[in-house]
Amino acid sequence: MIEDLPRCDVVVIGGGISGLVATTALTRSGLAVRCHEARGRVGGRAHTVAHALGPIDLGATWFWPNEPNVLALARELGLGGFRQEAVGDALLHRQGTAPVRAGGTGGAPSLRFPRGAQSLAAALADRLPHGALHLADPVRAVESLDDGTIVVTADSGTQAARSAIIAVTPALAVEAIEFTPPLPGPTAQVALETAVWMGGTVKAVAVFDEPFWRQRGLSGTAFSSEGPFREFHDMSGPGGSPAALLAFAASDAFVRSDDLETAFRSQLTRLFGPQAGKPVSVLTADWSRDERTSPAAPSPYASTATYGHPVFQNGFAGGRVQWASTETATDYAGHIEGAIRAGSRAAKDIVRLLSPQEVQSTNATTVPIREGGHSRASHPTA
Numbered sequence: 001m002i003e004d005l006p007r008c009d010v011v012v013i014g015g016g017i018s019g020l021v022a023t024t025a026l027t028r029s030g031l032a033v034r035c036h037e038a039r040g041r042v043g044g045r046a047h048t049v050a051h052a053l054g055p056i057d058l059g060a061t062w063f064w065p066n067e068p069n070v071l072a073l074a075r076e077l078g079l080g081g082f083r084q085e086a087v088g089d090a091l092l093h094r095q096g097t098a099p100v101r102a103g104g105t106g107g108a109p110s111l112r113f114p115r116g117a118q119s120l121a122a123a124l125a126d127r128l129p130h131g132a133l134h135l136a137d138p139v140r141a142v143e144s145l146d147d148g149t150i151v152v153t154a155d156s157g158t159q160a161a162r163s164a165i166i167a168v169t170p171a172l173a174v175e176a177i178e179f180t181p182p183l184p185g186p187t188a189q190v191a192l193e194t195a196v197w198m199g200g201t202v203k204a205v206a207v208f209d210e211p212f213w214r215q216r217g218l219s220g221t222a223f224s225s226e227g228p229f230r231e232f233h234d235m236s237g238p239g240g241s242p243a244a245l246l247a248f249a250a251s252d253a254f255v256r257s258d259d260l261e262t263a264f265r266s267q268l269t270r271l272f273g274p275q276a277g278k279p280v281s282v283l284t285a286d287w288s289r290d291e292r293t294s295p296a297a298p299s300p301y302a303s304t305a306t307y308g309h310p311v312f313q314n315g316f317a318g319g320r321v322q323w324a325s326t327e328t329a330t331d332y333a334g335h336i337e338g339a340i341r342a343g344s345r346a347a348k349d350i351v352r353l354l355s356p357q358e359v360q361s362t363n364a365t366t367v368p369i370r371e372g373g374h375s376r377a378s379h380p381t382a
């Protein structure tokens with residue numbers, strides 16, 4: 001019986017940055033919120049691992065000076081930031097030729113989180129009211145009843161809510177969550193064809209004792225048309241510690257995971273010399289195989305053209321279910337900045353629906369959406 005189910009105002013599905021921003025804003029508006037995160041950790045694609053030499057980002061790495069909401073949130077949460085070192089020459093490696101110095105650093109000025117990008121999610125989670133966050137508790141089904149009740153089934157059980165937010169990548173949500181009634185046809189189609197930002201990417205990181213490339217006047221940036229890794233960057237921590245180089249490749253460039261590490265080491269050696277082939281350790285993440293990020297069967301038509309599509313702005317079930325992952329943002333989609341904007345917008349629309357008198361206070365307490373800058377994630381791959 002529906003009346004016997006536990007009740008709350010809003011269920012947020014996903015504890016990545018967008019879901020945590022939404023949960024924060026909704027709880028600050030006085031609504032009772034449960035945020036369900038499938039993994040045993042928060043942060044989603046903001047994933048920092050503890051290495052003996054310091055934190056290493058296997059997902060998001062940078063933010064930029066023209067991303068006002070990331071800057072404001074980092075400041076509010078006391079996370080700090082440091083400038084990505086960008087001194088020295090970039091390298092160009094054209095197929096069949098030796099790598100050459102290209103001059104310039106090859107990178108736009110960027111900023112980093114001293115404790116890694118996941119620290120943003122962890123700090124948001126730490127400030128949530130007790131009992132709001134449910135880890136290792138994936139949502140399996142969302143049912144919209146005629147009376148407006150939203151029934152959400154997670155592994156821990158079923159509950160009734162007045163509203164819900166899907167803060168999961170849209171294509172994965174369609175694949176992994178059973179919607180009753182089924183999602184409106186155009187919404188399901190758009191969601192399925194919305195590419196997961198960086199969802200087809202392998203990120204590899206080599207950790208070193210010191211950033212030796214800097215002594216040779218190299219920035220750590222390299223572009224390779226030979227592949228399989230196409231783009232390399234310095235990912236060292238503040239003051240060069242931990243010293244690290246990262247690289248991106250398309251995940252379909254590899255057949256097996258051992259191909260991946262061997263290819264990474266040998267490209268590092270070709271580009272940066274023998275010392276680069278002997279890192280302290282190598283860490284890799286293939287985001288195409290991450291079942292909480294990318295659908296098992298991505299659409300062959302998946303593209304970024306549907307980022308911020310109107311179907312994601314209005315939600316469904318009379319606006320009671322809203323979308324909030326970075327891909328749904330109308331600006332900066334793909335980036336952390338987009339995730340913050342999407343989570344804030346979804347929360348604001350739900351507060352407007354459930355308790356219009358609260359909208360004024362939500363405007364004051366949600367992470368404000370600050371305008372400025374550009375309208376699409378700007379970094380070539382991240």
Ligand SMILES: Cc1cc2nc3c(=O)[nH]c(=O)nc-3n(C[C@H](O)[C@H](O)[C@H](O)COP(=O)(O)OP(=O)(O)OC[C@H]3O[C@@H](n4cnc5c(N)ncnc54)[C@H](O)[C@@H]3O)c2cc1C
Pocket residue numbers: 013014015016017018019036037038039042043044045046058059060061062063137138139140167168169172176177197198199201202203287292293324325326327334335336337338339381382
């Ligand atoms: C390799 C890589 C590099 C990147 N580099 C940068 C960068 O340098 N700068 C930048 O700004 N951005 C970068 N990004 C993008 C950035 O990570 C994302 O924009 C941001 O983290 C997205 O947050 P989100 O909340 O929208 O989605 P996600 O982080 O994907 O969060 C979705 C959450 O939903 C959870 N979930 C999934 N299914 C369920 C379910 N059924 N029930 C409950 N929970 C579920 C997931 O576990 C996840 O925690 C990068 C991403 C990757 C992968």
